Amino acid sequence: MDNPTGWSGVGVPHIEAVFFDVGETIVDETREYGTWADWLGVPRHTFSAVFGAVIARGGDYRETFQYFRPGFDLAVERERRGAGGQPETFTEEDLYPDARPCLGELAQMGMRVGLAGNQTARAEEILKSLDLPVDVIGTSDGWGVEKPSPSFFARMIEEAGCPAESVLYVGDRLDNDIRPAQAAGMSTALIRRGPWGFILDDHTVSSRCLFRLIGLADLPHLIRGHNPHEA
Known part of the structure; x- marks a missing residue:
């Protein structure tokens, strides 16, 4: 975890709200993608390798499924999994260990805390059931718009209730x-975990992040350091 080279954060306003992406930022999706490999009937290692290759060439992760089953319809297969008693799911055990403590500490600091990601209605209900210490849970299904659409980030800023530059968005992609959040005028923090966090790299984007992280444990401390009267 560090401040990015060449970007001191000087001139960035006081952070008042912190919103987090969900998959691979708050939730470890290892088990979930493993169950998709099982559903397709392919070895998990093979599925993971193809998944990484798709990401590395800049493709949409959903293209991975087409390699194993051309014409694969993710929405239809989600319904089939549910009907077959194998719905997509995650539990408290799938949260990254530093997620809940970080959210809780930020809430105690008086931050408005939210989750906002491309997730299904089912995932939104699961997130709500986990009783996380957040003020807002927003998903693409619930908001009717997906990242990286500017409308998604406009909705997030609206939910934050403060100027865009005072909203910190934390994500792995x-x-x-990161890029669309910056385009919306938000402050950003890039976390290096999950496939996208390790494979994708664009210094012109990452160098503009307020923070670059390897985990969430130190984020509250970093924000206190950035907001002088929080120290």
Whole structure:
């Protein structure tokens, strides 16, 4: 975890709200993608390798399924999994260990805290059931718009209730999270975990992040340091 080279954060306003992407930022999706490999009937290692290759060439992760089953319809297969008693799911155990403590500490600091990601209605209900210490849970299904659409980030800023530059968005993807958040005028923090966090790299984008992270444990401390009267 560090401040990015060449970007001191000087001139960035006081952070008042912190919103987080969900997959691979708050939730470890290892088990979930493993169950998709099982559903397709392919070895998990093979599925993971193809998944990484798709990401590395800048493709949409959903293209992975087409390699194993051409014409694969993710929405239809989600319904089939549910009907077959194998719905997509995650539990408290799938949260990254530093997620809940970080959210809780930020809330105690008086931050408005939210989750906002490309997730299904089912995932939104699961997130709500986990009783996380957040003020807002927003998903693409619930908001009717997906990242990286500017409308998604406009909705997030509206939910934050403060100027865009005072909203920090934390995510693992440069393409879906960081770049569009910066375009919307938000402050950003890139977390290096999950496939996208390790494979994708664009210094012109990452160098403009207020923070670059390897985990969430130190984020509250970093924000206190950035907001002088929070120290």
